[in-house]
Amino acid sequence: MGPSGGVTRSTLRQQIADALRDEVLAGRLRPGRAFTVKQIAEQYGVSATPVREALFDLSAQGLLSSDQHRGFQVHEFTVRDYRAMVEARSLVVEGIFRSPADQVAVRAEALPPIRRRAAEAVRAAKGGDLDVLIGYDLRFWRELGAFVLNPYISAFLTKLRVQAWVFTVHRLRGEHADEHVLWFGHEDLVEAIAADDEPRVLAVMQDYYAHALAWADHLETRERGNPAPE
The missing domain is CATH 1.10.10.10 (Winged helix-like DNA-binding domain superfamily/Winged helix DNA-binding domain)
Structure with a gap:
């Protein structure tokens, strides 16, 4: 290069x-x-x-x-760090979608490419292709973040998503990729946003964060069972 x-x-x-x-x-x-x-x-x-x-x-x-x-x-992120990332994103996103008139402007013309990104992310997730999944997932969330009118919030959410993948990727290499490990809800979220269905948006996002926190619980349990050597 x-x-x-x-x-x-x-x-x-x-x-x-x-x-x-x-x-x-x-x-x-x-x-x-x-x-x-x-x-x-x-x-x-x-x-x-x-x-x-x-x-x-x-x-x-x-x-x-x-x-x-x-x-x-x-940087070495811990499970506690990852849990804090998930909780921070949850608090910010729920705050955004509970007052969308002031903070979110969904552009209809931007939805078709986001739908394509969502479909590719789900396909990669179901196929266990992490390299493809990470690329599409980051673009998916970054393009959704562009609907947020406050650029500082959008940048903050993107930064947290990248950090979460840094924590996640090498741990996922040793996992069997299925619905218990990877989230498949990208398309559901796009359709909820397109329909301007706030309760459905929040429900999908809550499912997403619950899924991430459940995986954090799994990692903590595994680490307790296999403590690091002193």
């Missing part, structure tokens, strides 16, 4: 950040994995400056942690 032609430093910075985010979301850069600016610069064949900027960008998004001596590492 070396620079070419008219690629600017800021574009290169974004390209590196996007590439590393994809590596983290695919589970190829696992939590706790440490690396330096020099290592990433050599990997991509670029100078240190855009790499350093990209790594600081990902740190600001909560995906990386930095240490003066060890460099950067993929």
Whole structure:
């Protein structure tokens, strides 16, 4: 991914950040994995400056942690962190949809591509294809988030969703992907929003968060049964 032609430093910075985010979301850069600016610069064949900027960008998004001596590492989220992410999104989203006239503007012309994203996400979830699922799921929630009139809330929800996938992806690699692990309700949510059916929207969202919290319970039970070695 070396620079070419008219690629600017800021574009290169974004390209590196996007590439590393994809590596983290695919589970190829696992939590706790440490690396330096020099290592990433050599990997991509670029100078240190855009790499350093990209790594600081990902740190600001909560995906990386930095240490003066060890460099950067993929942030290790705990089950407690994941539970807090789910609960935070639940509180914000329920607040939004309980007063939609002030906070949400659904654009009918934007619904067809979101429906396609939802269908692809469900297909990938049922097929257990995490790489495809993560891409469509993030686009699905980001495009739904664009209906939220407050851009800070929308950005906050997107950040939490990305962090949740960072926590989730490597754990899901060892699970049998079925309805007990993956959520299949994307299409139900789109149709509820399209119908302007607030109770149905809230019911689907509550099902989504209950599903996520049930999986957190499962992880906590499993961790208690298999404590980490001292």
